[in-house]
Amino acid sequence: KVLFVFIAIGILLPTMHQSSLGTLATVFGHQISPLWQTQLLPALFLITALLMGFAIVPFEGVLAALGFHQPMETSLFGKLSRFVFFVLVAYLVMRVVDLTVRGAWGYAFEGTLDALMFWVEMALFVFPLVLLASAKNRTNIRWIFVSAICLLLAGSIYRINTYLIGYHPAEGWTYYPSVSEIMVTVGIFSLEVVLYLIFVKRLPVLHKAHA
Incomplete structure (x- = not known):
């Protein structure tokens, strides 16, 4: 009876987080390369988050099927992939x-790391x-x-490009996360994997027909 509350929170919080992440980047203005700096950043971050969210389903599903010796949900993944295809088309058209409208293509052909x-x-x-x-x-x-896998990597690299590779606050100055910042990120990711394994093994998460 209360499941819908968790579903709503699970949709609302990531949506707000991703659009806000894109909005925050617009504040940096010319400090971010024109290849990524745009007023559409909130929408682009949100759409790529959707793509990554949908991509994690078959990614996790295949690994879970292999790891727990279950049949593949090929039919379900196929239907989901068709939807992902149209979302991906919309994203690339927007991009x-x-x-083109901003005349930023020239930066993509420079001999730089950004390009x-x-x-x-x-x-x-x-x-x-x-x-x-x-x-x-x-x-x-x-x-x-x-x-x-490609979509998960693409969405991740898009964020890295926006906030790290394409971020040039001053001439000759760049930003790169410290070791402690990287370790925190790795730690959070590792914790999520461990919690997933615990929940799957101890709770009826997987479909009974596949157990």
């Missing part, structure tokens, strides 16, 4: 149109788009899994 990371990011978004464009690939668990 390309925004770069290199931009193309790495875009390649990781485009590759799953090409894969999921095929109905046959959307029924192939291998390609679904590969697409999920």
